[in-house]
Amino acid sequence: MNRVSIHFLPDDVKIEVPYGTLLLDAALEAGVFIRAACGGSGACGQCKVRVVKGSVEALMEEKVHAAARAAGYVLACQTRAISDVTIEIPLAKVGRKVIPRDEAERMRLTARPMESPIVPEPDPMTIRVFMHPPAPATHDNVSDDERLMRTLKVEHEIYPVAAGLDVLKQLPHEARKEDWEFTAYLEVETCHDTHNPWYRLTRVQAGHPSYPSMALAVDIGTTSLWGELVNVDTGEVKARASRYNPQISMGDDVISRIVYALKKDGLERLQTQVVKGINEIVEECLQKSKLPVDCITYMVAAGNTVMTHLFLGLYPKYLREWPYVPAAHNVAPVPASVLGLNLPPQTHVRVFPGVASYVGGDIVSGVLANGMWQDEEMTLFIDIGTNGEIVAGNKDLLMTASCSAGPAFEGGGLEFGMRAAPGAIEGILIDPETFEPMIRTIDSKPALGICGSGIINIISQMLKIGILNQNGKYASDAKTPRIREGRSGLEYVICWAKESGLNQDIVLTEVDLDNILRAKAAMFSGYTCLLDKIGLTVDALDRVIIAGAFGSFINLDHAVTIGLLPDIPREKFLFIGNSSLKGARLACIDRKLYQKSREIAHAMTNVELSEDPTYMDNFMAALFLPHTKVELFPSVQLGQ
Template identity: 40%
Template sequence: MGKCSCHPEIETSYICMKHNVYLCEECLKCRDPELFCKFRSSCPIWFIDKKMAGLDEDKKIEKEMFKVIFEPDNKEVEVPKGASLLEAAQKADVHINASCNGKGACGKCKLILKSGSVKKEPTALLSDQEKAKDYVLACQTFVQGDVTVKTPDEIIEKKLKVAGMGKEATDRLKGLVKNIEPMVKEITLELEPPTMDDPVSDLDRLNRGLKKTGCDVSKMNVGIKVMQELAAAMRDENWKVTVSVIRKKCSNEILGVTPGNNRPASLGLAIDVGTTSVVVYLVNMADGSVISAASGHNKQAACGDDVINRIICAEKNGPVKLSKMALATINNLISEALSGADADAGQIKNIVISGNTTMAHLLMKIEPRYIRREPYIPCVSEFPILKAGETGIKADPAAAVFIMPGPAGYVGGDIVSGLIYAGFHREEPLTLFIDVGTNGEIVLGNKDWLMTASCSAGPAFEGGGVRWGMRAEEGAVEKVVIDPETLNPRLSIVGDVKPRGICGSGMIDLISEMLLKKIIEPNGKFRLDASHPRMKKENDELSYIVAFADETSMEEDIVFTETDIHSLVLSKGAIYAGFTVLLNQAGLDFSMVERVIITGGFGQFLDVDKAVNIGMLPDIDRSKFKYLGNSSIAGAYMALLSDEYRQEAGKISNSMTYIDFSGSSMFMDEFTSALFLPHTNVEKFPSVKIG
């Protein structure tokens, strides 16, 4: 017996002798069916897999193929009989949110069946109204013939409401970087032509010109391709050339020499690769202005909402699939940004990527599986400077790519990037920093010391695991106020349109209002029953009606259930417990904290008072709270322009003391205590009056 390589909590007797790994019943699949294996004649995994996959002794039986058409994009793809609609969507590059990685547990991957033959697994995650409209779950619906499906209007991918685009971003970031020092510098030279009195080689002449500009040519490397093209490049414009030089830790390298001094403006990319969304800033490297910006959903969401599900998906199929998904998202956004700026990808010479440790590994096709196995070690924590051609990013193939370093498996470069922007590690005041997202990373400290941890808040604040949860897109309820008499809610909607769901800030508002207006008990259970006009039972579960069907774009009630409340309570409990334990490890308490910095996607709409009401944030002086927006993209922008900040990133990463909560009994005790509204110990929240 041994532990399954993909599910270490499961004991199994099945072992692959070729790879020497154990596989549980869920994972019984031959890894190399096309390759010779001397163990095959006695391998139970091979025979079970062969039976399940329809293999004969030597090859697969040809499967019947059917067309699947996705409306309204009119994308068409062929898949074998028995493939799920989720698999078809992924193959057709149609975005469908599958929070649970296709396990049928989240109910997010909804499609409308227009025509065709399918086999549907029963599910309680679709309402009677949805079933009447021919809604299906993509992961639980299997192709039996040609099929046409439509993405429901309420879940069509829409542009994220992201703070800071274009001019707005430039104004916000203006002045953060005083001296622009890109990794790849384009140097214009006017060289003296060779003469009989000065007969040095073309390369020596180039190095001499570079030395006059301050370049350290004693450690200058040059590739054979540059040398092959050098003679023509030097003479085409009468010894006027533009030289691209990349500056690394221990050496410099000439990347290219082009004729003339009138090259188009050099551009840079700051990229925030989040678990949920990706943001791209296109930057003029001459003055640091953000000339265009774009944002979109990370296509990896089709493999699960959180990093654990992404890692499991990579273990089953390899990291290449997830890398392609992330690259497709990034490159589409780069194209959008370039189109908005009327620029060309060849102008992009410098790139900085900020993301958590798992996102960085998956993007670079690096094995991430050991991040989720004790002792939770990443393969790489600090990357060397790469070239865009090696990564697949849409830019000049020789463009320099700097990936923000991360201190641990669950605290990554996005947090280091956030600290560069927040800057509290350079200052005296004791600061608590929280990036509110799927992982819930926390940093505590000041200029003298830094401690960090990840509290696994889960995807609820990003809409995962909540019946009508969604990201901060058009149609999301972002603010809620409930009338104390009628218990009717007043809603603020992103885009001022009919509501389609509830985003993280809206859910925090909603739970706070329901608690204070006595709709729910401190344990998260409803005080009201189904007889109240704002209450109903859905799938035998009591729920509060946030918006009636005639008020929504889907003509269906938007409800908030006890299960939804429980998901949010788990998330807020993890964050508060993380604060408490990290402070305790340092011998401190909340009274000693001088400021709390909140960052993250939905934090820009967060009402601090309501977050305190539900016990997510500590009940301290509200003037201590400060919201800094998407600090990850801001820090990436600063590192893009400044060698000083790129060097500082490494120092921050190396100076952090990582505290692992995974086996901490103290964290579990604090987490359990935080699973009430606002807390089991109400004395910790004196300002919250729930009656």
């Protein structure tokens, strides 16, 4: 894609961005402050800038007077750069302070986005075979199942094949509907000894299929569900969808879900809820891809151990009682109908195996996708989801632990926290002089709340400009109406009600800050403890791979500033996004990778941090921004 250069004045900052980037996004990335109170939705009219040179394309002009328009003014959030441009930010704004160059530079540093290095060879779990055997005749009147088996063997070299009652009940009908032209669906199994394949007939359908064979990859998160519809023969993702896990109404985190599950009918209700959410995802994916539900031949799901238990209806009680024992990690494929999924009845659902009560199939799936199981490089893999799981090691050794970080970085447990969905405040820049925020929401929707990466950004900046102290408390003497007394102590108003998509001010309270402090302390002490077990410090790491359902990026400098990520060279950080979903997709495309995931799960050694006396000491020491031991974060300069 063509790139264009944007030169911001008076800051004199230049940035290269893709052709067509909105000026507001370019400014945010460059660390150049522009007033933007409505999240970029075009509603507040505050983000006016003047185009000094170059070509732009304005999407909406109503908020700019004709005279101003004539003078080159545009809304930064509604204007795309379509050539190299020079932009002037009005000096009219009181006390606007230019952010120092080096700092702005650092603020642009995000972890390099990383795709999975694993290249699947398309090898579906269920194959589809079009058949047209000769019709029965006097001297060839074998049973329908034998006719099918014979054709598979002779014409396709597919044997041996086992068939269950459900599909055999359908066979006489489907075979004759289109005069012995039909499609057989065969699940590929592997002989334990020889690894030769054998097959299980799971579906027969009249005629030639007019659509590709698809699989559904699902990430069952505590907070969110993510699904992808994948073409099993090409690996192409045809549609994606996500939504909150409907279980949220039964508890924010895994512990409260387990508590709910142990109530009368609780497990059943939780199971029904998550299946409802997945069914909605299926429906959305089918609508988007314009494919019929029949196209789905199997599903692979990855989730943490609690989510996997609740999805399958496995008894979760012993997950949270010492010594934290899961009911099962290795579940044979489950028919979709048994789970209540709206998929073709014999569609089999496989889940990723877990490692321990709090290191589940989502982490195994993530490790499968991030490739650390096959690489030499010493890797730290951090999934900043609801639990905060970490894996350290390489192809020779994989150690894992869970930090009980809680859902703060997924927006859980915060007054206005939300997941990275349209309307979530994701990008934020605070004017160091006026303490006014410049906010950018996902999909330019009026702000509804703040998501994980937004939270990291705002805390880091508040810390740097001194309106937040290192204990996570607001400076009560800050001269801004944005910091005020709220219902539970001081709070900072990120977005006023009138500029938001809500009827109330969006705030960040000190209770929220405390939650985040605990979450980041849990993560930090978790991975330092785990590395300690291997005899390493963070400096020995070749790379840190960050996973999580954040927004589009996590700002490294901000994440280091709050003490969430270790203070090591920034080029070592990679961001893989939702690696659990990526691993599920890989398994959908290549059944050998699903097999591999079982080996990975087996190879991973779990460390129970709660049993480790040093963990709690580490945790207490990390309840400070960035840390009580300042020497651990040499690059963090908190200028006042």
